[in-house]
Amino acid sequence: MKNKKIRDIYHILLKQYGPQGWWPLIDLRNKTSNDVHLKKGYHPEDYTLPENRSQQFEICVGAILTQNTSWTQVEKALDNLKNKGFLYFNIINEIGKEELISEIKPSGYFNQKAGKIKIFTDFFIKLNGRIPKREELLRIWGIGKETADSMLLYAFKLPFFMVDAYTKRIFSRIFNIIMDDYDKIQSLFQNVFRDEFERDKLIIFNEFHSLIVxxxxxxxxxxxxxxxxxxxxxxxxxx
Ligand code: SF4
Incomplete structure (x- = not known):
């Protein structure tokens, strides 16, 4: 019953809002478009992205910056990094923490976030193009389940369902029970789509999270x- 409802909700949301094209990338911003979505770097129905390590890294940095703040503030911080030429793993690795702090201030908690980004950058470089395991990400200071899953799903293209406060709120209301256990919610959703092909699962989880938002x-x-x-x-x- 719950499974069918979750499936139905996914299809209704997709029909209503259409493909969302997460995760937005700065280089994809289409300044001439009238579509706000395209203007901001979203790429509906193109699931081939990210296509290189720089784009993967940009998504991971965005995932850290968005902790406890709105995406509008994250965009300002990412723009600062981009304009300074800092939004590359080898550059962030080289610059000092203070330099990083001054660019990411709009995202709030900048001291902590700069530390997290520096530690993550070191980890990312050592990956040398390999896809990290979830357990590895969770062992990094400052990377919780939500951040790890957003990196795995949107940067590394692995089918992990990402749970956030919006997911908990909507589905607590829909099922009229308190749903606040991250692991239980993630298993429930992943179980609903367990028989889909891996690529379809990736698309569904990519879209479902953004549609919930x-x-x-x-x-x-x-x-x-x-x-x-x-x-x-x-x-x-x-x-
Ligand atoms: S609580 Fe209201 S707004 Fe939210 S999903 Fe249910 S009907 Fe829709």
Missing amino acids: EHSKNVCKKKPNCYNCFLKDLCEHCL
Whole structure:
């Protein structure tokens, strides 16, 4: 029952909002486009990205910077890094922590985040192009489950379902039970799509997380707008 509902919700969200094209990349920003999404570097239906280590690294740095802050603030920090020519693993490895701090200030917690980025950069360089295991990422200071899974899913293209506060909020409401255990939620979602081909799973988890974010920002906000929600027939919060 739960499994079917999760599948149905995925398809409804995808139909409503369309492919989201995560994770945004600075070099892909289409300044001439009228589409805000394309302007910001999202790339709907292109699942071949990232296509090199620099893009992987940019996504991983973004995943660290977005801890406890909004994406708008992260974009400012990433822009600073890019404009200074710092958004490369070999450069971040060379610059001092103070230099890094001054560029990532907009993202908040900049002292901690600079330390995390420096440690992660050292790890990333040592990978030498290899895809890290989840356990390895989780052993790095400052990388929790959500950050690790966002790196694995969006930078390293592995089918890990990423859980965040929005996922917990929406599905606690939909199932009318408190859902706050990261591992249980992740297993539930991964189990629902366990029979899909690996590539399909990757696409589903890529889209599903971004669609949940979209719906949480637009409709299932702190104060939910159930009246206008196209999930209301499936949602126990509304029954
Ligand atoms: S019906 Fe209301 S609580 Fe349920 S998902 Fe929609 S906005 Fe959220």
